[in-house]
Amino acid sequence: MLKHRIATGVSVCAVCFGILFFFPAWMHLFLLLAIFALAQLEWSDMVRSSGHSYEFWATTLCGSAFLLATAAESPLALDRMAHIAWLPDPTEPGRMDLSAFLLALTPALLLAIGVLRRRTERAMETFALSYAGFWYIAVLLSFLVRLAFEWPVIEEGRTNYTGRIMLLVFIVLVKMADIGAYTFGRIWGRRKLIPEISPAKTVEGLAGGYVFSLAAGLAFWAVFRWGFGDGHLGQLEFPLVHAIALPLLLATTGVLGDLAESLVKRSVGVKDSSARFPGMGGILDILDSLLFSAPFMYAYVVWFVR
Numbered sequence: 001m002l003k004h005r006i007a008t009g010v011s012v013c014a015v016c017f018g019i020l021f022f023f024p025a026w027m028h029l030f031l032l033l034a035i036f037a038l039a040q041l042e043w044s045d046m047v048r049s050s051g052h053s054y055e056f057w058a059t060t061l062c063g064s065a066f067l068l069a070t071a072a073e074s075p076l077a078l079d080r081m082a083h084i085a086w087l088p089d090p091t092e093p094g095r096m097d098l099s100a101f102l103l104a105l106t107p108a109l110l111l112a113i114g115v116l117r118r119r120t121e122r123a124m125e126t127f128a129l130s131y132a133g134f135w136y137i138a139v140l141l142s143f144l145v146r147l148a149f150e151w152p153v154i155e156e157g158r159t160n161y162t163g164r165i166m167l168l169v170f171i172v173l174v175k176m177a178d179i180g181a182y183t184f185g186r187i188w189g190r191r192k193l194i195p196e197i198s199p200a201k202t203v204e205g206l207a208g209g210y211v212f213s214l215a216a217g218l219a220f221w222a223v224f225r226w227g228f229g230d231g232h233l234g235q236l237e238f239p240l241v242h243a244i245a246l247p248l249l250l251a252t253t254g255v256l257g258d259l260a261e262s263l264v265k266r267s268v269g270v271k272d273s274s275a276r277f278p279g280m281g282g283i284l285d286i287l288d289s290l291l292f293s294a295p296f297m298y299a300y301v302v303w304f305v306r
Contacts, residue, residue, distance in 0.1 A: 028167075029071050032141060032145060042283060049268060055110055058130065063138030065102050103139070110130050114127055140292065143294035147167055147170065149163055169233060170293070171290065173216055177213040180212025181205035184204050185200065185208065197266060198262040201259070201262075214247045217244060221239075253289075253293040258288050258289050272285055
């Protein structure tokens with residue numbers, strides 16, 4: 001089990017790191033769309049295994065359109081498309097954001113589909129579960145798109161690595177917390193954290209998550225402080241206070257995200273969202289802490305780091 005977990009983790013990390021730093025930005029969006037579709041499929045399978053209905057195609061199409069709109073309205077995309085004369089000016093007064101329109105349209109569309117099906121039995125459950133899938137996956141995943149595409153291109157067309165570096169920092173800090181919790185929990189875990197939701201999680205594991213995430217934050221600070229000489233992550237300053245505050249924030253939101261997905265899985269009677277990744281479960285089991293932490297990371301970077 002541990003061997004499979006390590007092998008899967010290394011493989012996933014290698015693929016993500018390769019795409020992140022050796023492929024153009026549109027490949028990042030392609031990867032996120034593929035992740036979204038796979039996560040939607042797992043959510044749909046979990047909902048249907050519990051005897052409920054799920055509007056898979058509607059939520060998948062709306063979610064994909066929402067992620068594409070989020071990317072298209074980002075500073076990176078607008079900067080690259082500024083020279084295209086026929087495109088509308090996004091700064092024009094009164095112009096509604098397409099992503100906001102799709103966010104409002106999705107629940108209306110799901111209700112309209114329910115009307116067209118002409119079935120009142122459990123219609124509200126189907127709507128609620130379908131919108132929950134859209135929100136949990138597409139809306140939370142969109143903050144990874146925002147984090148990656150928040151930074152305009154550098155002059156002379158050179159690639160701006162700020163978004164890529166921020167994604168790397170985010171993923172490492174959250175996943176180091178996961179690794180620390182798993183390690184401390186296996187070695188010293190005694191006191192259960194919330195056994196009704198996740199029997200394996202312990203208070204000692206939670207402490208280990210903070211320790212590992214803090215160590216990773218301090219390592220990033222040291223590398224960019226002395227290794228690169230200016231203490232910047234791309235275009236952003238990264239002083240010691242951020243190297244301490246961000247790990248504490250993300251370790252906390254990460255464990256909440258893990259527990260939130262465990263709550264969903266327990267309610268439908270499954271241990272893992274799927275068995276696609278040996279030793280780790282499904283894509284939702286990998287994403288749980290990242291999805292819940294992404295809005296907090298984006299808000300922190302925009303409000304305090306940028």
